[in-house]
Amino acid sequence: MRAYLPEYEAVSARTLVEALTLLAQGAGGLDGPAQPPGRRWQPIAGGTDLMVLFSAGKLPAGRYLDIWGIEELRGITVAPSHIDLGALSTFTQVRQHPLLACEFSSLTQAAIESGAIAIQNRGTLGGNIANASPAADSPPALLCYDAELELVSLRGARWVPYAEFHTGYKQMQRASDELIVRIRLPRLSAVERERQVHYYRKVGTRKAQAISKVCFAGSFVRDGERLSRVRIALGSVAPIPLRCPRTEAVLEGAVPTSAVIAAAQEVLGSEIAPIDDIRSTQDYRRTVAQNLLFDFLAQAALH
Amino acid sequence: MSTHGHDSHHATTTSSGTFTRPLIELRLRVNGIDTVCVVHPMARLLDVLRESLHLSGTKEGCGEGECGACAVLLNGELVCSCLVPALQAMGTEVTTIEGVAPSLATLDRVQQAFVDCGGAQCGICTPGMILAAKALLTRCPQPTEAEIREGLAGNLCRCTGYTKIFSSVLRACQADGATTEGGER
Ligand SMILES: Cc1cc2nc3c(=O)[nH]c(=O)nc-3n(C[C@H](O)[C@H](O)[C@H](O)COP(=O)(O)OP(=O)(O)OC[C@H]3O[C@@H](n4cnc5c(N)ncnc54)[C@H](O)[C@@H]3O)c2cc1C
Ligand code: FES
Ligand code: FES
Numbered sequence: 001m002r003a004y005l006p007e008y009e010a011v012s013a014r015t016l017v018e019a020l021t022l023l024a025q026g027a028g029g030l031d032g033p034a035q036p037p038g039r040r041w042q043p044i045a046g047g048t049d050l051m052v053l054f055s056a057g058k059l060p061a062g063r064y065l066d067i068w069g070i071e072e073l074r075g076i077t078v079a080p081s082h083i084d085l086g087a088l089s090t091f092t093q094v095r096q097h098p099l100l101a102c103e104f105s106s107l108t109q110a111a112i113e114s115g116a117i118a119i120q121n122r123g124t125l126g127g128n129i130a131n132a133s134p135a136a137d138s139p140p141a142l143l144c145y146d147a148e149l150e151l152v153s154l155r156g157a158r159w160v161p162y163a164e165f166h167t168g169y170k171q172m173q174r175a176s177d178e179l180i181v182r183i184r185l186p187r188l189s190a191v192e193r194e195r196q197v198h199y200y201r202k203v204g205t206r207k208a209q210a211i212s213k214v215c216f217a218g219s220f221v222r223d224g225e226r227l228s229r230v231r232i233a234l235g236s237v238a239p240i241p242l243r244c245p246r247t248e249a250v251l252e253g254a255v256p257t258s259a260v261i262a263a264a265q266e267v268l269g270s271e272i273a274p275i276d277d278i279r280s281t282q283d284y285r286r287t288v289a290q291n292l293l294f295d296f297l298a299q300a301a302l303h
Numbered sequence: 304m305s306t307h308g309h310d311s312h313h314a315t316t317t318s319s320g321t322f323t324r325p326l327i328e329l330r331l332r333v334n335g336i337d338t339v340c341v342v343h344p345m346a347r348l349l350d351v352l353r354e355s356l357h358l359s360g361t362k363e364g365c366g367e368g369e370c371g372a373c374a375v376l377l378n379g380e381l382v383c384s385c386l387v388p389a390l391q392a393m394g395t396e397v398t399t400i401e402g403v404a405p406s407l408a409t410l411d412r413v414q415q416a417f418v419d420c421g422g423a424q425c426g427i428c429t430p431g432m433i434l435a436a437k438a439l440l441t442r443c444p445q446p447t448e449a450e451i452r453e454g455l456a457g458n459l460c461r462c463t464g465y466t467k468i469f470s471s472v473l474r475a476c477q478a479d480g481a482t483t484e485g486g487e488r
Contacts, residue, residue, distance in 0.1 A: 009344075011390070012344075012390050012391070051385070051388065054388075055366040056366070066391055068391050092380075116453075118435070121381055
């Protein structure tokens with residue numbers, strides 16, 4: 001069933017302030033009491049999630065705020081200590097950025113493997129995060145790289161560690177009057193970068209163009225025989241994109257012997273909480289996640 | 304300024320009161336022609352093209368971004384027009400399949416290659432395939448087989464089995480006066 005157009009209202013914001021002003025309406029506060037969700041404005045960026053719902057007649061009726069034209073939300077900027085990606089950075093822009101490919105290659109890989117060209121030209125990083133699908137492909141990479149999000153409203157700006165952003169299925173630390181403005185990736189020192197190993201693997205029904213059954217991102221910095229700065233994050237194995245600190249703790253500072261790897265696989269199996277759904281089963285997902293952990297750690301031997 | 308479309312049609316729709324929300328006067332350049340039409344801001348670009356502008360070369364397959372039948376170039380970039388709300392097309396330049404051939408008498412080299420190699424059968428996927436191929440050849444004039452597969456990965460075809468589509472794209476590069484043997488990249 002098609003969406004019924006008269007139930008929708010939509011406007012374009014040209015500037016960040018204009019967008020934030022509309023988002024503040026009905027959010028409760030100085031303006032008056034909070035309004036029901038349908039009366040509040042909801043951002044629409046590349047539309048590659050929202051318009052799918054719209055076409056199918058499943059997008060809730062209400063007010064939609066086009067943010068695609070807001071320059072302040074665009075651009076990838078490089079500073080000595082970090083790289084900032086505007087929330088409207090598209091998968092195409094991410095995959096084409098040479099420094100990201102060098103220092104944050106799992107994010108580049110996620111962008112390359114997210115949809116086909118036409119989707120990559122419109123789909124944004126901010127949208128991938130805020131859509132809050134546990135199966136989204138860039139969140140595991142962002143979690144591995146200790147990403148932080150800048151959230152801005154008329155009330156002010158704040159930074160949230162991405163690992164704390166998702167709080168439950170489709171629940172997140174974003175108030176309805178806030179926009180994600182940028183995503184910050186802290187850069188490692190040149191010495192650490194030299195020894196960093198990145199691993200990203202998406203497992204779906206087919207090699208390309210399929211929603212992930214399991215998505216695994218990992219990284220570590222080699223410290224002689226030992227692993228340091230171990231990061232492990234997965235998609236499609238829990239209600240939220242999941243960083244796995246308990247599994248990381250088993251590996252941090254350890255030499256990845258087969259006993260250590262087996263122990264880490266065991267912990268990973270209990271740290272994730274996969275479910276049975278139309279795409280896969282929890283048993284399959286748990287086994288694949290554990291096998292990917294093995295594959296990831298096998299890289300330690302190769303580098 | 305010349306215009307596409309049938310303004311009386313839009314006037315009727317507006318005055319009939321079908322729409323309770325404000326419509327917008329959408330200004331965009333379609334296939335090189337400045338165009339104005341009155342549409343709902345959430346109307347899909349696909350429907351604006353097909354229903355308001357009567358450019359029915361752009362097809363609808365899935366309506367959810369998966370099949371590429373609705374692909375057009377928006378400011379030169381390949382997009383699924385089923386996923387673009389009209390208000391995001393304001394002030395843009397759109398190329399549909401109707402704007403690909405240089406004239407009524409001459410086909411574009413990609414179109415000609417599809418004819419020569421049997422790259423089209425029922426033709427439903429063809430407009431999208433050709434625009435995806437054009438977008439690919441613009442960013443990558445001498446694509447390898449893998450690059451062609453990636454460039455067309457968002458376009459589904461139920462008829463050809465793809466092989467003839469890939470050879471059409473390779474032929475189009477040759478028509479450009481270059482060889483594709485072994486591709487350098
Ligand atoms: C055919 C197809 C294939 C796909 N393949 C993949 C895939 O392989 N991997 C994958 O991860 N995803 C995939 N997707 C999903 C989608 O493309 C991504 O999630 C994309 O990143 C969404 O970004 P967008 O800008 O289009 O989001 P929109 O649809 O515009 O918005 C999505 C949500 O985010 C909110 N939002 C957007 N920007 C902001 C912001 N700056 N601040 C606050 N809230 C915001 C919106 O309000 C909405 O709730 C696919 C989609 C399609 C149609
Ligand atoms: S109709 Fe738009 S992608 Fe299928
Ligand atoms: S020719 Fe029929 S779908 Fe491709």
